[in-house]
Each structure stands twice: as C-alpha cells, then as structure tokens.
Amino acid sequence: MINIACVQETKWVGPKAEEVDGYKLWFSGKSGDRNGVGILVDSELTDQVVEVRRVNDRMMTIKLVVGRFTLNIISAYAPQVGLDEEVKRNFWKDLDEVVRGIPLTEKLFVGGDFNGHIGSYSRGYDDVHGGFGFGDRNGGGVSLLDFARAFGLVVANSSFPKKEKHLVTFRSSVAATQIDFLLLRKDDKGLCKNCKVIPREKLMSLGAWESRGDASSIWDRTSSCIREAAREVLGVSRGRRGGHRGDWWWNGEVQGKVEAKKQAYAKLVDNKDDEEKRTNKENYKMARKEAKLVVSAAKTVAFELLYAELEDRGGDNKLFRLAKARERKERQAWSG
Known part of the structure; x- marks a missing residue:
C-alpha cells in the first residue's frame, strides 16, 4: 500500500487538489509543458493533512498530524544540468528556506528528482551518504550532499546495499543514472527500513503507461500497476489497530x-x-x-x-x- 508519494514533472497547471482513485492529489504548476510537482496521499491519511504550501512549480510541502507525530513531506524538482545557474541557486535557496522553517521536533521527509549524481561511494560525505550509491558524483550531487549535511539529513537511497536495477532511477538506451532521492533526518534514520527502486520494466509488464483510452482510464490502469508493484516489492501496511478509537472526539x-x-x-x-x-x-x-x-x-x-x-x-x-x-x-x- 502506497500511503504518500511525491511526484515531479507533472506538467499540471495551477495550485489545485483532485480526488484520484482513492487518493487526494495536491499539485502546483505554472506551465503545461514543463516542471510541476505534486503529492499524493491515500484516503486513510487525507484527514490528517493540516497544511498545504505550494512554493512554486518546483517545490511544495504538506504537513500531517498522525497520532503524536507531525510529519512534513516535501516534493522537489531540481533544475536540470545546463539550465541557468541563477535558476539552480534559487531552487536551493527556496528549499533551504522551507526546511529551515520546519521545527526540529517535527518529522521531515524530502522526496525529489534532484537531477544530480551522488556517486557510488561516500568519499568525504560519510555522515550523509551511506556508501551504497550509483555512478559517479557530479556538481548536482555535491549540492544535494552539502544541503543534506547542512540540515542533518541522510540520503536514504544510499543506506542499503542493492542491485543496480534497484538503484537506477532513470535508464535510457545510452545511460543509466540515479537522480531521484529520499532524504530524512539522521535521528529518524531508523524509521526507514528499506529504500529501493521499482524497475520501470516491472511496471511496464503490468501495463503501466499504455496510451489507449481516455486520461481517466490511463490513470486508473497506471495507478493500479504502481500499487501492484509496490505491494509485491514493499509489502502491505495494515496501519494502527483501532485507528482513532479512544480519541476524545470519537463517537x-x-x-x-x-x-x-x-x-x-x-x-x-x-x-x-x-x-x-x-x-x-x-x-x-x-x-x-x-x-x-x-x-x-x-x-x-x-x-x-x-x-x-x-x-x-x-x-x-x-x-x-x-x-x-x-x-x-x-x-x-x-x-x-
């Protein structure tokens, strides 16, 4: 069961929210042909969302209160290699301000396409890089690792030994790269039991992203395939027994x-x-x-x-x- 998902390159326009096949999708975008970010939350958790903040078409955040914990989820989409340096500086400045505004007493999870390579080994970043990455480090990866260090975060993707197919987040006919990452506070590292990529081939074999039918049927088919792949790879969480029973407003x-x-x-x-x-x-x-x-x-x-x-x-x-x-x-x- 996927409870929360950060999505990027949505290319949906406007600061909106939609009900999507058992989920609520909050998204933020300015153009139908570039950028756009969103966060999907399953129906069992949408009532716990207390704040939604859309920073721009590359970043948004939601806050949930689940039991005695406050969770902050950030969906981020970093500028691609080759874009103007000012655009890149503005992205990291915005992310810095968002994270700086979240109290240390609250949980923080950052899921994003950072368009950078942190590399296979920690090499100078042992405090934030777990030593199980992929490929060679580049400037974008250094920016991500410096950011993680500044805020006491760790890159969850690098914390578990995995086969290449469970590390690579983008693959083409000429290259394989790891550019999508999940970050969380060092003190909460124990909350992350596993972090792996679901291979694109797995989803394709289930019929994901087939173009036949209208937009609604395509989404229904794709979301079902993603859930099935997640159920097989990640297992199923059954949540807390009793839910809100015992809360003083429950009747x-x-x-x-x-x-x-x-x-x-x-x-x-x-x-x-x-x-x-x-x-x-x-x-x-x-x-x-x-x-x-x-x-x-x-x-x-x-x-x-x-x-x-x-x-x-x-x-x-x-x-x-x-x-x-x-x-x-x-x-x-x-x-x-």
Whole structure:
C-alpha cells in the first residue's frame, strides 16, 4: 500500500487538489509543458493533512498530524544540468528556506528528482551518504550532499546495499543514472527500513503507461500497476489497530461513517467491470465526504466543550487563547 508519494514533472497547471482513485492529489504548476510537482496521499491519511504550501512549480510541502507525530513531506524538482545557474541557486535557496522553517521536533521527509549524481561511494560525505550509491558524483550531487549535511539529513537511497536495477532511477538506451532521492533526518534514520527502486520494466509488464483510452482510464490502469508493484516489492501496511478509537472526539456517529467509508473503499478496489467501478467510485466519494463532515463536526463540538470547561475553571488565559487560535487555524487548513 502506497500511503504518500511525491511526484515531479507533472506538467499540471495551477495550485489545485483532485480526488484520484482513492487518493487526494495536491499539485502546483505554472506551465503545461514543463516542471510541476505534486503529492499524493491515500484516503486513510487525507484527514490528517493540516497544511498545504505550494512554493512554486518546483517545490511544495504538506504537513500531517498522525497520532503524536507531525510529519512534513516535501516534493522537489531540481533544475536540470545546463539550465541557468541563477535558476539552480534559487531552487536551493527556496528549499533551504522551507526546511529551515520546519521545527526540529517535527518529522521531515524530502522526496525529489534532484537531477544530480551522488556517486557510488561516500568519499568525504560519510555522515550523509551511506556508501551504497550509483555512478559517479557530479556538481548536482555535491549540492544535494552539502544541503543534506547542512540540515542533518541522510540520503536514504544510499543506506542499503542493492542491485543496480534497484538503484537506477532513470535508464535510457545510452545511460543509466540515479537522480531521484529520499532524504530524512539522521535521528529518524531508523524509521526507514528499506529504500529501493521499482524497475520501470516491472511496471511496464503490468501495463503501466499504455496510451489507449481516455486520461481517466490511463490513470486508473497506471495507478493500479504502481500499487501492484509496490505491494509485491514493499509489502502491505495494515496501519494502527483501532485507528482513532479512544480519541476524545470519537463517537458512535463518527465510527459509523468512517466504517461506511472503509467499506466503500474496499468495494472500489475490488471492481469487476467499468460500470461497477464508476458506481463504486461515486459511492466512495459520497461516503468519504460524509465521514469528513462528521469528523470535522465532532472535533468542533469537542474543542468547544473543552474550551468552555477551561474557561469555567478560570483557564481563560493567554495559553488557552493561543491553543484555541491554533486549533481553529489548523481546522480551517484541514478543511480546505
């Protein structure tokens, strides 16, 4: 199960969000023929997204609150070799500002096409390069490693010994390169149990990127192939047992709507034909919308009761006012 995916070179225009086959896609782009980035989040996590920030057509970030952790996901697309040096400097400046603004107490994951080669060996970057890369290092790779060092990050791709086919992220008839990387904080390195490339040939054998049919059918076919490949290579995560049960805003109505959403999603991924798929997709969208509204309403009531109780106890001080303002802001961001 792919829970979150960072995508680049989307070439979709505008700062928008779309529901895509059981996922929500946030994207940012200025032109239909170049650049563009996006982040896909599966339906089980979209309710946890509290902030979306679109920096430009090469960078965007989302923030999620999952249990007691705050996660920041950055999707980045570095300028290609040969572009103006000013464009490259602006990219690294923007990425620097984004990461600098994320508290050290929050989790950070950067997934991007960095158009640089970090090389097979660490050679002077033992603190950020795990020693299991590919190819020869170039200027773009040095920039990435310097950035990782400056912010105490590690390149997850280089942390595991892999066959060449599980390191190479782009292959053509004349070259094979590793230009896509996942970075996370050194303190969180233990959270990354594996990092490998799913070979393009694997996806092609499943029918991914076939051009027949309309855009919707192409996406449905491609996303199904990616999920199948991910399930085979990465395994399946079943999530936390009990979900939100025990949270103080959880009630019977919320439980019923969430369960209905899960059942609708189960039917969606088990389609038998196109007509059934269209019907199940509409049913899922409706169930998800209803669940989101009920969760939002339950949280609103729960917070209002909490603040009323605090005020009755003489707790109407600056701390509680700040907490109330922050909660309202996050709720507005979440609902948007």
